[in-house]
Amino acid sequence: MNPSSPALLRIDALSFAYPDQPPLVSGWNASIGPGVTLLYGDTGTGKSALLQVIAGMLPASSGRLAVAGATLDTAPEAYRRQVFFVDPVTDRFDQLTARECTASLAEGDAGFNEAKWQAIAEGFSLAPHLDKKMFMLSTGSKRKVWMAAGLASGRPLVLLDEPTAGLDMPSTRCLWSTLSGFDGQQGRAVIVASAARIDTVPLAATIELPLA
Known part of the structure; x- marks a missing residue:
């Protein structure tokens, strides 16, 4: 993290383990600043689990x-109002349309950028799907709906779990382009959890697992 940039996420002595399992992290300390951080x-x-x-x-x-x-x-x-995260396996939005899902995710988010959302939705080719219920969408299209809302949100911390899973190439290019726009942007941090290295986006930091 750039020393001149204030930390948006502070992690102090964090430990986590599933019952009867070795810890995933133990006594972890970190400061996450603006920009994109890769959790690799x-x-x-x-x-x-760590994103959750x-x-x-x-x-x-x-x-x-x-x-x-x-x-x-x-x-x-x-705390939770400062964070945008959608578990990719959730079914809690299934009965909402993609447009209604977006409105639900943007609720209480004073910094939500409608114009940015529209641009990302277009880049993700979501227009034909916005009035379909979420259960009707493919896994990739569901991710697009959630990510468009997250990337357009005004919340200080956005968490994306394997964001390219199920994405077509044009949508992946839109994702990388949008994430690149966070470089040098103050007040916003994005943590991208991925099993692949990312060399298409300027990264503020990389955190490699396992940490324990």
């Missing part, structure tokens, strides 16, 4: 997480 590791190293811990969806064994001044253990609702 092979399948099974715990990338998805950072999102406040899975409880850490110990440690503290803070985003933009909101601390998860003392102000959980305020």
Whole structure:
């Protein structure tokens, strides 16, 4: 992280383990600043679980997480309002249209950029799908809906889990182009969890798993 850039996500002595399993992380300390950070590791190293811990969806064994001044253990609702994350396997939006899903994800997000969302939705070729219910969409199209909302959000921290899974090449190019726009942008951090290296986007930092 650039020393002149304030940390948007602070991780202090974080530990996490599934019951009766060795820890995925133990006593981890990190400061995540603006821009794109790659969370890199092979399948099974715990990338998805770690994103869910950072999102406040899975409880850490110990440690503290803070985003933009909101601390998860003392102000959980305020913390979660600072973070954009959708679990790629969720079914909670299935009965909403893609447009309604986007509105739900943007609720309470004063910095949501409608024009940016429209541009990303166009780049993802989502226009024919916006009024279809989410359960009717392919895995890749669902990811596009969630990612378009996240990339257009005004929340300080955006978490993307294997964002290229199920994406066609034009949509992948749109994703890389949009992520490149976060380079040098203050007040916004994106963590991309991926089992592949990324050389098409300027990265602020790379975190390699396993950490424990």
